[in-house]
Every structure is written in structure tokens, then in C-alpha cells.
Amino acid sequence: MWHNAVLPRLALGIRGRTAANVAFATGYARVFAGEPRWGAASGWRLGLAAAAAVLAGYGAALAVPPARKALAAAPDRAPGVSVAEWIGVHIPLGTVYSEELIFRGTLDDIAGTPLTALAFGLWHLRPARAAGDPVLPTVAATAAAGLVFGALRRKSGSATAPALLHYALNAGGAVAPRLAR
Structure with missing residues (x-):
């Protein structure tokens, strides 16, 4: 509900969305005793x-x-800020920290990896629609990524492992096309 309904209705710019995601994820983890x-x-x-x-x-x-x-x-999926700000602030905080704290740092322990992976896939409904991406493949791909991230969390005992992989995927996906051009 947060990412697909509440956050979009706030009509925040990218900086506001990043701050809101960080605040929401931190609060979520505190309420549900995230580790x-x-x-x-x-x-x-x-x-x-x-x-x-x-x-x-x-x-x-x-x-x-x-x-x-x-x-x-x-x-080009640039969100209207410099690439440095995007990969140095918004990807690590607004995306990786927030999502890994919610999903691998908290929800995995409550619901288990398969349900958490499905929730992670569904978390990407609105972004897929907003980007004009096909919804079902996006949800399936992010749910599959959630399974991999969950496996890394279980193997390492830490949300840091999936967070680093998540960051590499997203930051690489932001930079590699630019380098290719």
C-alpha cells in the first residue's frame, strides 16, 4: 500500500520520495522489530x-x-537529478536501504522469503506502470530478485548482502547505458 498507493498520492519530487521512503522504512522496521x-x-x-x-x-x-x-x-530513466545524486543518494537510500530494511531486514523474518519475494514484486507495480514497462514481467522479475536477495540474507544473516547486490544492479543499470552511449 505504501509504495503503490500512499507514496504516489503525496506527489513528492524525487528528494521528497527518498526522504519519505527512508522515514517509512525506518518506522516500519522499528514497529515490527526489524533486525x-x-x-x-x-x-x-x-x-x-x-x-x-x-x-x-x-x-x-x-x-x-x-x-x-x-x-x-x-x-534513459534519469529521474531529473544528476547521475551522481541519483546513484549516490536516491538509489542507496530511497531504494536500497528502504527496500532491504523493509523486505529482508524485517518482513523476511515475519512472513518468510517466498511471501516476502512476492510482496517485493508487487511493490514494483506502480513504478512499472509509471515507466511504461510491462507489469507482469516486472513483478515476476522483481519477485525472482526477491528470492535471490532473501537467499543472500539467509546465507549471510544480514540484510547487507542483498543490499550490496541490489545497489550494484540498480546503480549499474543507471550508469552502464550512459557509458554505452
């Missing part, structure tokens, strides 16, 4: 390894001409 364990060494180790693999994949895609061409053709 993200951000500082766990196992989360950092596993997360950095997963993020490095994703970033290597983006690097390889940029080096292969057909993949580079496909990246260059991707629509």
Missing part, C-alpha cells in the same frame, strides 16, 4: 562478492559490441 544486522562481516563479504560479479557483468556487456549496443538503446 537487518547491517554491520555483520558475513553480509559485507557475501554482498561485495555478489556486487562484484554484477559489476563485472556490466563491464563485460560494455566490452561486447552487441551488448553495448543494446545497453545504449535502453531508455
Whole structure:
């Protein structure tokens, strides 16, 4: 409800949405006794390894001409702020911190990974519609990502591992098409 109904009705700009998401996620975790364990060494180790693999994949895609061409053709999803602000503030706080705290840091312990992954997929309904993306594939892809993120959370005992992977996917997806162009 927050991401698909309440937040859009607030009609905030990107900075306001980021602040609202951070406040909502932090409050949600406090109310439901979230345990993200951000500082766990196992989360950092596993997360950095997963993020490095994703970033290597983006690097390889940029080096292969057909993949580079496909990246260059991707629509520009810039939200009206500089790329530095987008990947330095809005992706890590408004997206990664907020979503990983809610889903892997709190809801996974309450509902289990399969239901949390489904909720994570449904969380992306409104953004898919707003971007003009096909809704069902977007929900399916983000639910599948939620399963992977949940597995990383279970394996590492920390929401840091999925957060680092999530950040690498999103920041790489913001930067790689620009580099390809």
C-alpha cells in the first residue's frame, strides 16, 4: 500500500520520495522489530562478492559490441537529478536501504522469503506502470530478485548482502547505458 498507493498520492519530487521512503522504512522496521544486522562481516563479504560479479557483468556487456549496443538503446530513466545524486543518494537510500530494511531486514523474518519475494514484486507495480514497462514481467522479475536477495540474507544473516547486490544492479543499470552511449 505504501509504495503503490500512499507514496504516489503525496506527489513528492524525487528528494521528497527518498526522504519519505527512508522515514517509512525506518518506522516500519522499528514497529515490527526489524533486525537487518547491517554491520555483520558475513553480509559485507557475501554482498561485495555478489556486487562484484554484477559489476563485472556490466563491464563485460560494455566490452561486447552487441551488448553495448543494446545497453545504449535502453531508455534513459534519469529521474531529473544528476547521475551522481541519483546513484549516490536516491538509489542507496530511497531504494536500497528502504527496500532491504523493509523486505529482508524485517518482513523476511515475519512472513518468510517466498511471501516476502512476492510482496517485493508487487511493490514494483506502480513504478512499472509509471515507466511504461510491462507489469507482469516486472513483478515476476522483481519477485525472482526477491528470492535471490532473501537467499543472500539467509546465507549471510544480514540484510547487507542483498543490499550490496541490489545497489550494484540498480546503480549499474543507471550508469552502464550512459557509458554505452
